[in-house]
Amino acid sequence: MNTKFIALSSFHRLICTPIYFNSLPINLFHPSWYIFSPRAFLCTALACFETLSQELSKLDIGNDLNEPKDSTDVLRKWGCSESDIFKIFSGRKSIEAMGVVKLQSKLNTLSDIGINPSELVKIINCRPHFLSNRIKCLDERLEFFRELFGSREEILKAIVKNPSLLTYDLQGKMRPIVEMYERVGVSKMELSSMLVTRPTVIPRSTLDEKKMSLIRTGVTQDCKMFKHVTVLFAISRSETIHKKIAYLEKFVM
Template sequence: MLRRRGRVLIQMLSTPSAATTSPLHRPISAAARPQLHARSCILSSPRRLLSGISPTTGFAVEEYLVGTCGLTRPQALKASPKLAHLRSAANPDAVLAFLAGLGLSGADVAAVIARDPKFLCAGVDKGLSPIVAGLSGLGLSHSEIARLLLQSPNNFRSRSIVPKLQYYLRLFGSSERLLRAINFNTALLAYKSKVELNVAFLRQCGFGDCDMAKLCSSIPRMVTTDLERVQRMVALTEALGVPRGSGMFRHALSAVAFRDEKQIAAKVDHLKKTLGWSDAEVGIALPKAPFLLAKSSESLQHSSEFLMSEVGLEPAYIAQRPVILCYSLEGRMKPRYYVVKFLKENGLLKHDPSYYTVFKETEKYFVGKFIYPHKEAAPHLAEDYAASCGGEVPTRFKFT
């Protein structure tokens, strides 16, 4: 029986297949040694040949995965049981040609097959090609379609992906936002009904299209979690004093997302201790800058020490203007403070500016207000400011 099977296999493997002649197949072989090399390896080891062959079909699945698809041996061993029903390389070869046509590299193809071995069983003419046509009709480019496939191959081979993408493109506002979100949370492609429930609830909370797109892009897993959990997040947001429909509601919801009451309470206690705020001052600050809850304790500590000890701002002043705690300390506040202090010490400012204005205004405004007007009296000021923005402290900015 063993000899007869060996003769049949030798006769089968000596017949050229489409995989060795297809011009689309060659570029996606992992080491430019496609099926021909795999067959020579198989024929040189009859014992291994029989162990790598499906006992019912006679197709060397494991060797095909290694020699043609570029999988490692452990990957092929893991994947081959899912493909034991394959009788020939005909459909896998067609799938590989399809992937090559989308521009996937050999490494990309190996990643797709290792992640979803059954992708080799997908029909090309009646399955994959119509899906690509549908996605193209939604405005996705071939490179974007390939990116989507790499992110979730098992969801890609389902025809429902086209109506799902149609819905999500409207929700996210752009293909780039959507693909970035899917990269972080492929559950978007699996739980559309759950997403629809969460989106409907958030719209009841006052979210318009723009805010919804920004929220989904920044925290994509929020819309795939349970509705009850989203409702708890909204309740926590309102408990901070930020009402639904307000301009800060999205920021506040993002700040409390996936935090519980104890974590938020601990963060509030840290703000009170670090800045010396009362409960009333916390109640003033958080509705204006709820994203303080997302700042690290170390960052808050450094910013508060600089603003109170060096700049001389009072805790009550900061509580009324809490957004200044969120600006970059090294890249924004310190360099601007040094410029203003230099101008004051050299008598180049007629009035003391508001440090809140100094820190919050755009770069263009700051340079136009505090640097350009003094280029003759202080010709090195622009150079020193640029150096301080890069992390240096120029000699002229070292005050005694």
């Protein structure tokens, strides 16, 4: 009995001494309980362990061990292989020095879009400062992409090909450009394929009356080449267009 009493007393001190266990019902471990009633002690111990478990979950003890320590750890936990991490960091100290919280937020956003580690490597190779740019109006932007590209697969293909689609001004640039093309007869479906093959469509497109008159002179709206000619003229400067036309008139026609 003395041996059991010493063991149980040691167990009592082990469980109830730490400061974060102060809220536990320590008085339930009164020695008289388990000396004269082992069953009462066991019931009390089970109740204490249940309370202990609840307190630990509130304190969230141990979770800090799973927190990433640096950018490398963040990328690793996101699913990047060592090869992916090497490619992402290669010559890009700004990413390596990026804060843990900021990088986690960026990667969570990319996960919501559906971008995986291998696609991120392709994006970084294309746009080295991509992770430094802020993605605004994400939900509205994705809804706009669904209207423009249709399927999720096509949206991802367009973003990987032209990551700037996530950073262009949605209301001030992207919507007006798409509406401009629709007014001259280029549908969203036709334009979506051009956005994948020609990443400069959004930032460089302008259509004035001079350009439109040149387009109408060469092709009609029902021509299969109409969308290609329209986009090509829209992203080109007027001076460049006139030089090319002059060249064709001189050497081809």
